[in-house]
Amino acid sequence: MPFYLKASEIDDQLAGMNSLLIVPCRFCPAASLAVHEKKPFIELFRHFFRTEAYESFIQSLRVDLEAQGIDAEVFNSWMPHHYVACMWSTKRRKALVKRAKEFDGIVVLGCEAAVETVRDAIGPGSCRVIQGMEVVGLMNLLPKFIFPSTVSLEVQSMTMHRTGGNQKTLRSPHLHTLIDVQPSKTQNIMDKREGSENFRCEHVRSS
Ligand code: SF4
Numbered sequence: 464m465p466f467y468l469k470a471s472e473i474d475d476q477l478a479g480m481n482s483l484l485i486v487p488c489r490f491c492p493a494a495s496l497a498v499h500e501k502k503p504f505i506e507l508f509r510h511f512f513r514t515e516a517y518e519s520f521i522q523s524l525r526v527d528l529e530a531q532g533i534d535a536e537v538f539n540s541w542m543p544h545h546y547v548a549c550m551w552s553t554k555r556r557k558a559l560v561k562r563a564k565e566f567d568g569i570v571v572l573g574c575e576a577a578v579e580t581v582r583d584a585i586g587p588g589s590c591r592v593i594q595g596m597e598v599v600g601l602m603n604l605l606p607k608f609i610f611p612s613t614v615s616l617e618v619q620s621m622t623m624h625r626t627g628g629n630q631k632t633l634r635s636p637h638l639h640t641l642i643d644v645q646p647s648k649t650q651n652i653m654d655k656r657e658g659s660e661n662f663r664c665e666h667v668r669s670s
Pocket of ligand 1: 465466488489490491492547548549550573574575576577
């Protein structure tokens with residue numbers, strides 16, 4: 464059950480930064496972008512285990528940062544067991560420590576667990592860690608295999624994430640509206656609908 468994540472607004476955290484390392488978790492964020500863009504999650508023969516929609520998002524972020532005069536690079540690996548940041552090996556963490564020394568800061572694309580993995584790996588120091596995405600909810604997904612090598616994800620339902628207050632589950636037939644909006648606008652729509660800090664969780668079912 465992956466998280467559905469949206470891009471965070473990070474411009475106000477970039478003051479004084481000349482170089483940034485983008486550290487992408489390639490599971491939940493990749494699933495989120497595939498769902499949002501209505502594109503395949505995996506096209507094995509075209510992109511191996513990478514998700515084209517997510518790779519485009521990472522490259523756009525890099526280009527945006529460079530347009531602001533910040534030297535941006537991506538902490539990459541083609542090894543699928545490196546994709547899930549909350550399950551990184553010791554070797555992967557050590558590789559990050561070495562790489563991070565070359566940069567003023569790190570932008571983590573993933574949930575709080577991905578940020579924690581990065582913080583835990585690099586330890587306290589001068590390298591600032593910025594969370595580049597935030598969790599909107601949890602997706603129940605139905606994978607669809609398309610011969611010969613494509614996997615698409617169909618959202619069956621989503622449990623919306625809220626912080627503070629008592630948890631309450633609401634149901635709505637508007638799942639596709641939530642998925643279809645731009646990620647940056649999703650939270651506003653949810654906030655209007657919930658209308659109360661007492662509700663921190665909304666369960667939205669596909670109609
Ligand atoms: S680090 Fe977070 S975003 Fe990445 S796979 Fe783990 S739970 Fe999902």
